[in-house]
Amino acid sequence: MLRTIIGVLVTGASGYLGIHCVKQLLEAGYLVRGTVRALNNPKKIEPLRSLPFASERLELVVADLEKPDQWHSALQDCTYILHTASPFPITPDETIIKTAVNGTLNVLNAATKVLTIKKIVLTSSCVAIMGMLISTKNFLVILYKLQKAMMILKKFLMKVIGPLKLQQ
Numbered sequence: 001m002l003r004t005i006i007g008v009l010v011t012g013a014s015g016y017l018g019i020h021c022v023k024q025l026l027e028a029g030y031l032v033r034g035t036v037r038a039l040n041n042p043k044k045i046e047p048l049r050s051l052p053f054a055s056e057r058l059e060l061v062v063a064d065l066e067k068p069d070q071w072h073s074a075l076q077d078c079t080y081i082l083h084t085a086s087p088f089p090i091t092p093d094e095t096i097i098k099t100a101v102n103g104t105l106n107v108l109n110a111a112t113k114v115l116t117i118k119k120i121v122l123t124s125s126c127v128a129i130m131g132m133l134i135s136t137k138n139f140l141v142i143l144y145k146l147q148k149a150m151m152i153l154k155k156f157l158m159k160v161i162g163p164l165k166l167q168q
Protein backbone atom coordinates (compact mmCIF):
# COMPACT_ATOMS: atom_id res chain seq x y z
CA MET A 1 0.00 0.00 0.00
CA LEU A 2 1.35 3.43 -0.93
CA ARG A 3 1.35 5.98 1.86
CA THR A 4 0.11 9.42 0.96
CA ILE A 5 2.70 12.01 1.87
CA ILE A 6 1.19 14.88 3.80
CA GLY A 7 2.56 18.41 3.62
CA VAL A 8 3.01 20.47 6.75
CA LEU A 9 3.76 24.18 6.79
CA VAL A 10 5.88 25.25 9.75
CA THR A 11 5.92 29.02 10.18
CA GLY A 12 9.06 30.40 11.78
CA ALA A 13 10.97 27.25 10.83
CA SER A 14 14.34 28.72 11.79
CA GLY A 15 13.20 29.66 15.29
CA TYR A 16 13.89 27.66 18.43
CA LEU A 17 10.55 25.84 18.45
CA GLY A 18 10.19 25.76 14.67
CA ILE A 19 13.43 23.89 13.96
CA HIS A 20 12.53 21.21 16.53
CA CYS A 21 9.12 20.75 14.87
CA VAL A 22 10.71 20.55 11.42
CA LYS A 23 13.19 17.92 12.64
CA GLN A 24 10.49 15.71 14.14
CA LEU A 25 8.21 16.06 11.10
CA LEU A 26 11.02 15.10 8.71
CA GLU A 27 11.92 12.10 10.87
CA ALA A 28 8.24 11.04 10.82
CA GLY A 29 8.22 11.10 7.01
CA TYR A 30 6.28 14.30 6.33
CA LEU A 31 6.95 16.75 3.54
CA VAL A 32 7.75 20.03 5.27
CA ARG A 33 7.58 23.56 3.96
CA GLY A 34 9.22 25.95 6.38
CA THR A 35 8.82 29.69 6.31
CA VAL A 36 11.74 32.00 7.02
CA ARG A 37 12.16 35.76 6.75
CA ALA A 38 15.09 35.48 4.33
CA LEU A 39 16.84 32.68 2.48
CA ASN A 40 20.20 34.49 2.42
CA ASN A 41 20.99 34.19 6.14
CA PRO A 42 23.25 31.12 6.51
CA LYS A 43 23.11 31.31 10.32
CA LYS A 44 19.35 30.66 10.16
CA ILE A 45 19.15 28.45 7.04
CA GLU A 46 22.07 26.01 7.39
CA PRO A 47 20.81 24.34 10.61
CA LEU A 48 17.57 23.54 8.75
CA ARG A 49 19.31 22.32 5.60
CA SER A 50 21.57 20.03 7.67
CA LEU A 51 18.67 18.16 9.31
CA PRO A 52 18.27 14.48 8.40
CA PHE A 53 15.96 14.07 5.35
CA ALA A 54 15.99 17.83 4.69
CA SER A 55 17.45 17.40 1.21
CA GLU A 56 14.56 15.09 0.25
CA ARG A 57 11.55 16.56 2.09
CA LEU A 58 12.21 20.15 3.22
CA GLU A 59 11.34 23.23 1.20
CA LEU A 60 12.10 26.67 2.58
CA VAL A 61 10.10 29.69 1.45
CA VAL A 62 10.10 33.35 2.40
CA ALA A 63 7.01 34.53 4.25
CA ASP A 64 6.95 37.50 6.59
CA LEU A 65 4.28 37.77 9.29
CA GLU A 66 3.62 41.37 8.30
CA LYS A 67 3.11 40.64 4.58
CA PRO A 68 -0.30 39.01 4.05
CA ASP A 69 0.25 38.51 0.31
CA GLN A 70 3.06 35.98 0.95
CA TRP A 71 0.99 33.44 2.87
CA HIS A 72 -1.39 32.05 0.25
CA SER A 73 1.41 30.64 -1.90
CA ALA A 74 3.28 29.37 1.18
CA LEU A 75 0.21 27.33 2.19
CA GLN A 76 -0.48 25.77 -1.21
CA ASP A 77 -0.71 21.94 -1.15
CA CYS A 78 -0.21 21.75 2.61
CA THR A 79 -2.54 19.75 4.82
CA TYR A 80 -1.46 21.07 8.21
CA ILE A 81 -0.08 24.31 9.62
CA LEU A 82 2.14 24.56 12.70
CA HIS A 83 2.20 28.29 13.40
CA THR A 84 5.31 28.81 15.53
CA ALA A 85 6.43 32.16 14.07
CA SER A 86 6.42 35.06 16.47
CA PRO A 87 8.62 38.12 16.83
CA PHE A 88 11.24 37.85 19.56
CA PRO A 89 13.33 41.04 19.63
CA ILE A 90 16.20 41.65 22.03
CA THR A 91 14.29 44.53 23.62
CA PRO A 92 10.55 43.72 23.58
CA ASP A 93 7.99 46.48 23.28
CA GLU A 94 4.31 46.77 22.39
CA THR A 95 5.00 46.39 18.67
CA ILE A 96 5.74 42.69 19.10
CA ILE A 97 2.15 42.09 20.20
CA LYS A 98 0.81 43.87 17.15
CA THR A 99 3.14 41.91 14.85
CA ALA A 100 2.29 38.58 16.51
CA VAL A 101 -1.48 39.15 16.39
CA ASN A 102 -1.56 40.57 12.86
CA GLY A 103 0.83 37.88 11.66
CA THR A 104 -1.40 35.15 13.06
CA LEU A 105 -4.41 36.80 11.40
CA ASN A 106 -2.51 36.86 8.09
CA VAL A 107 -1.79 33.13 8.32
CA LEU A 108 -5.39 32.31 9.35
CA ASN A 109 -6.90 34.48 6.59
CA ALA A 110 -4.76 32.76 3.98
CA ALA A 111 -5.68 29.33 5.40
CA THR A 112 -9.38 29.99 4.85
CA LYS A 113 -8.68 30.29 1.12
CA VAL A 114 -6.59 27.11 0.74
CA LEU A 115 -8.83 24.07 0.35
CA THR A 116 -6.17 21.49 1.29
CA ILE A 117 -5.70 22.80 4.87
CA LYS A 118 -7.33 20.48 7.41
CA LYS A 119 -5.78 21.46 10.75
CA ILE A 120 -3.98 24.42 12.27
CA VAL A 121 -1.88 24.38 15.42
CA LEU A 122 -1.23 27.78 17.01
CA THR A 123 1.59 28.23 19.48
CA SER A 124 2.41 31.11 21.79
CA SER A 125 5.62 32.86 22.68
CA CYS A 126 7.18 32.83 26.12
CA VAL A 127 6.78 36.61 25.93
CA ALA A 128 3.10 35.96 26.67
CA ILE A 129 3.99 35.01 30.27
CA MET A 130 6.65 37.64 30.94
CA GLY A 131 4.17 40.13 32.39
CA MET A 132 4.90 42.89 29.90
CA LEU A 133 2.84 45.96 30.71
CA ILE A 134 0.59 47.28 27.97
CA SER A 135 -1.79 50.19 27.92
CA THR A 136 -5.55 49.72 28.32
CA LYS A 137 -6.11 51.06 24.80
CA ASN A 138 -3.68 48.52 23.30
CA PHE A 139 -5.18 45.75 25.41
CA LEU A 140 -8.63 46.51 23.96
CA VAL A 141 -7.18 46.50 20.44
CA ILE A 142 -5.63 43.09 21.13
CA LEU A 143 -8.95 41.74 22.44
CA TYR A 144 -10.71 43.00 19.30
CA LYS A 145 -8.12 41.32 17.07
CA LEU A 146 -8.35 38.06 19.03
CA GLN A 147 -12.12 38.15 18.52
CA LYS A 148 -11.46 38.67 14.81
CA ALA A 149 -9.08 35.68 14.84
CA MET A 150 -11.79 33.53 16.45
CA MET A 151 -14.22 34.50 13.68
CA ILE A 152 -11.63 33.50 11.07
CA LEU A 153 -11.10 30.17 12.85
CA LYS A 154 -14.86 29.61 12.91
CA LYS A 155 -15.02 30.31 9.16
CA PHE A 156 -12.17 27.84 8.61
CA LEU A 157 -13.86 25.15 10.70
CA MET A 158 -17.13 25.63 8.84
CA LYS A 159 -15.26 25.12 5.57
CA VAL A 160 -13.46 21.99 6.80
CA ILE A 161 -16.09 20.18 8.86
CA GLY A 162 -19.32 21.94 8.00
CA PRO A 163 -21.83 23.36 10.47
CA LEU A 164 -21.30 22.13 14.00
CA LYS A 165 -24.16 20.03 15.34
CA LEU A 166 -24.82 20.03 19.06
CA GLN A 167 -25.09 16.68 20.80
CA GLN A 168 -28.54 16.15 22.33
